[in-house]
Amino acid sequence: MSNVIIVGAQWGDEGKGKIVDLLAEKADMVVRFQGGNNAGHTLVVGGKKIVLHLIPSGILHKNVACIIGNGVVIDLDVLQQEFENLTSHGYSIDPERLRISENAHLIMPYHKVLDQLSEKQKGDQKIGTTCRGIGPAYIDKVARDGLRAGDLIDFKSFETRLREVMNFKNALIEKIYGGKTLEVDPILKSMQQHREWLLPYLCNTSVAIHKAQLQKKHILFEGAQGTSLDVDHGTYPYVTSSNTVSGAACTGAGIGPKDIDRVIGVIKAYTTRVGSGPFPTELHDDIGDTICKNGNEFGSTTGRQRRCGWLDAVFLRHAVRVNGITDIAMTKLDVLSGLKEIKICTAYERNGEKSDTFISDINMLGASKPIYETFAGWPAFSAQPKSIEDCPTQVQHFLKRVEELAEAPVTMLSTGPDRLENLVSTSYF
Numbered sequence: 001m002s003n004v005i006i007v008g009a010q011w012g013d014e015g016k017g018k019i020v021d022l023l024a025e026k027a028d029m030v031v032r033f034q035g036g037n038n039a040g041h042t043l044v045v046g047g048k049k050i051v052l053h054l055i056p057s058g059i060l061h062k063n064v065a066c067i068i069g070n071g072v073v074i075d076l077d078v079l080q081q082e083f084e085n086l087t088s089h090g091y092s093i094d095p096e097r098l099r100i101s102e103n104a105h106l107i108m109p110y111h112k113v114l115d116q117l118s119e120k121q122k123g124d125q126k127i128g129t130t131c132r133g134i135g136p137a138y139i140d141k142v143a144r145d146g147l148r149a150g151d152l153i154d155f156k157s158f159e160t161r162l163r164e165v166m167n168f169k170n171a172l173i174e175k176i177y178g179g180k181t182l183e184v185d186p187i188l189k190s191m192q193q194h195r196e197w198l199l200p201y202l203c204n205t206s207v208a209i210h211k212a213q214l215q216k217k218h219i220l221f222e223g224a225q226g227t228s229l230d231v232d233h234g235t236y237p238y239v240t241s242s243n244t245v246s247g248a249a250c251t252g253a254g255i256g257p258k259d260i261d262r263v264i265g266v267i268k269a270y271t272t273r274v275g276s277g278p279f280p281t282e283l284h285d286d287i288g289d290t291i292c293k294n295g296n297e298f299g300s301t302t303g304r305q306r307r308c309g310w311l312d313a314v315f316l317r318h319a320v321r322v323n324g325i326t327d328i329a330m331t332k333l334d335v336l337s338g339l340k341e342i343k344i345c346t347a348y349e350r351n352g353e354k355s356d357t358f359i360s361d362i363n364m365l366g367a368s369k370p371i372y373e374t375f376a377g378w379p380a381f382s383a384q385p386k387s388i389e390d391c392p393t394q395v396q397h398f399l400k401r402v403e404e405l406a407e408a409p410v411t412m413l414s415t416g417p418d419r420l421e422n423l424v425s426t427s428y429f
Helices: 017-022 076-088 109-125 134-142 147-151 155-176 186-199 205-216 248-253 288-292 313-323 363-365 391-406
Strands: 003-008 029-032 041-045 048-052 065-068 097-102 221-222 262-268 271-273 305-309 327-331 341-350 353-355 369-378 409-414 421-425
Touching: 003 017, 017 221, 017 262, 017 327, 017 409, 017 421, 029 205, 048 076, 065 205, 076 186, 097 186, 097 205, 109 134, 109 155, 147 155, 147 186, 155 186, 205 221, 205 248, 205 288, 262 313, 288 305, 313 341, 313 391, 327 391, 341 391, 369 391, 391 409
Parallel strands: 003 221, 003 262, 029 065, 029 221, 065 097, 262 327, 327 409
Antiparallel strands: 041 048, 271 305, 341 353, 341 369, 409 421
């Protein structure tokens, strides 16, 4: 038995979906434990691109059970669309393969409206949210005003609670934001329709995971977003509304810390960010444009162009520490092929002082200048290397320095978008 957590060690979009897809081949269960449909995992299977926002990437493997844990917030419209999309690609999704936590909170239509109105009101100070309602759903969860998937079992009680909540939400929409109020009955009708197909998938997923552990199953915990977006450990307030670090797997899936064996931190060979907030290594030149173009750096959820920059080892070291990362999986190494020089940020400089520790204050971080080490670039691979050790010498030097700076080994390397373009130097299960 082995329990492995996969987390993003940057600002999200690191390629976690591909890594999960690769490791899911040897896993018995894949668990999603936080976030919502503000994240998208893009997988290329047989030349076809499949984007998943809520359903764990392990669903592409027929013998793998998948769990949407209690820490996830669920938009049932989006979940139903994913069901239909996967079915159209020939994948079977039945209650034996996918279980959904009865304690997972629901993203309601008023959450999305409030998200949009709040972001609009902030003007130049906007966070850059996807406006999918994730933040307001988590607010209601903490305020104990949320509606959970399991509440749909007793629909009469659900209706009573929804009407009470919407009286307040409509007042907020109209009186505070000047927006248009929502009607309750169409929402109830939609929820009733969702209830019919959803109920067979609901269960106490913590118990389901525990049973798998007792049976010595290999379990993969799939994180969303990245460490820089963690509400506690990221670049607050330019963060998401949930904890994205490895510890969230315990609260978001209902397991104990002693159950975790390894934590894989996924990074790109460079850095990207979507939305507002400080980004010390951001490139505003032709190199940044080249990385964006070669890496197809456009969000799988929003379609927004990602900001691109060099690898930031200062933040990576922070991510290794707060996640307890035991292994690094590096993706998109191929995107840097052909560049004359490659850089890694090893420290920050601010007001004449040097620091190799991550700065959480956004004003101080925004005023920090990166200090770089420069490495020789490498040509595009003429053929897929057989191992990490088979990579060009320039790549070896680059990887060795990343390991030294991060204080964690690079045990997986992705050299292209296809699920077969990977180099792995260890066994995770």
